[in-house]
Amino acid sequence: MTENTRKYEAAKILLQVSREISSSLDLEKVSEIVLDQSSKALGADHASLFLMDETIRKLMLTKAKGFSADELDNINLLGSWEIINENVIKSKEPLIVNDIRDNFLFKGKKLPFADIELPIHSFLAVPLEVEGKIIGILIVSNRKRPGHLFTEEDKELLEALSNNIAIALLNAKLYHRLKNLFISTVTSLARAIDAKDAYTSGHSERVMKYAVAIGQELNLDEETLENLRLASILHDIGKIGVKESILMKPAKLLGYERRQIKMHPGIGARIIESIDDSHKIIRGVLEHHERFDGNGYPHHLKGNAISLEGRIIAVADTFDALTTDRPYQKGLSKEAAFDRIREASSTQFDPKVVEAFVISYHKHPEIWLEK
């Protein structure tokens, strides 16, 4: 093995850590990987990640690993995080402290160290910077036990990784923000469209909540759940193409009016046709009024010929419609609606979807019983 090859051996390990850290755009997951990888790389017992909350300009503990709940309480009580973070922010340099009680940072502070067991004996804290701006602080620490000290080499290693960690976290944050902006924008628009129909205020949001709950019970993967979320929030979007006088009518609809209403899934499908990747959400919108027995609309599809999204949204939509008051008809109680859905298993609805609905209803009453 040449000198150069050996050099790359060390580099490869760090690159791999950096790669693991960047391998997701899910903030929760990235934070977890950062804590796992950094505590593993340094043989530390705990790791804690602080991220800057930009609205209040304050570092917040985002995630910690290795502590018991009691230990975390003690640390908070002693204000240890604040002292460490203040020092790191001031110096913008990594900080090693190998005996926390004897250290200048904590000496002279009137903290009741004598009374409370501090779970941290030694720690290494590094600032996470992007373009000179501190976006967070990563602290790895050890339990109070002899012989576990952090070295200059540990510091170099974590410092070398720190900017890569910072960028991975920042990318995940950006992705997270865009996703929130997307979902909240679409929700606002769906809410505005619901408002056109005097009796469906908040309907699309509730159907989304119900549909996602059923989807989770069916163990759908993250991508399918995302599509289901979008399809369900948009399932009534086609109502924008139905005359107001029909949507707003405070009485039972006449035949030709009902035919107009029945056009909304098709209109909705045409509206979202121009969305990129729309084929993944279009069927949920188009088929949410199909019935499992083939007696639905608009295409009289039957059984599994109806997309899973359509079968799920059908249950979610019906549950909300049944429990909503109309001017000419009071809504059913949640329990009565629950029974109706169960009775319509295999006729109106896919029995597998109804089964997931039943499980979710009992497991998560906070989702189904809240108005």
Place this chain on the structure above:
Amino acid sequence: MTENTRKYEAAKILLQVSREISSSLDLEKVSEIVLDQSSKALGADHASLFLMDETIRKLMLTKAKGFSADELDNINLLGSWEIINENVIKSKEPLIVNDIRDNFLFKGKKLPFADIELPIHSFLAVPLEVEGKIIGILIVSNRKRPGHLFTEEDKELLEALSNNIAIALLNAKLYHRLKNLFISTVTSLARAIDAKDAYTSGHSERVMKYAVAIGQELNLDEETLENLRLASILHDIGKIGVKESILMKPAKLLGYERRQIKMHPGIGARIIESIDDSHKIIRGVLEHHERFDGNGYPHHLKGNAISLEGRIIAVADTFDALTTDRPYQKGLSKEAAFDRIREASSTQFDPKVVEAFVISYHKHPEIWLEK
């Protein structure tokens, strides 16, 4: 310097390259950094990046640097990329070729090497993999000149980096896809709302196009442009709260009807209030009917008290309204509308925005003259 410290010196350089590569979620920019960093690190004359197009399952040249247009033509003519890429895909291993004419890859192929000057003498190609799947290929190459050969060490270096490059590209692709999905979804919804007003089909999209053109002329930063894009596509969203009978009326509006119409910016602002970060776009929607001289609506704001977004959308919106046919009134020609906007500088419109509009109109007729 200890042995360990030296190890980290090499690692630090690679980590820095990996960091540079991950420092953006803009696919275009990431590709550029990948080419710059990899050709710099290996002292190569050119670098070429291929990414897998998932719809057609084919590697496509995404970006290349260091070639003249003629050179690229010759390479394409000779089908050199295809031969290299096929071999890398088959072996899933990096490939070094230091004399392309003598190499087995190209021997026996009936390529007119004798006639055409091949600009590549030697190359190093690495597959870019994420979870065992090839998402692209990176090729660094040298001009035909003696003494510039790629070594095993070069291969190790690029191989060590390749997975980090792959992840950075994949993250940028995911971000790009989400952004497209967002913009296309909002556009579809805005289009559906435009369709409620019989005479404004396509209006919101054109206003977005115009507003962004003006914003670019004003050198707005990327984030402000994004907000402007969203505010302009949504500027008429409040029309969803105005009665259809008024929006659809095929004649001049009566006083009370006009008052109803004038409520749409305020309704729009309330609709998007629930969007995350909405304060950045809300004013563009709320203030797009304000006038620079203070005679607009709904709040009679004056001058710079109107948000820049509101002042820009006002020009974009008016230009489109002037050039659109109404049932009771034919639209003006583009030239006449252009003159009208110029005449209303300082009264209806911010003169700075009008100036940017005038420059953009002359510089980009494809934006302004296309119907």
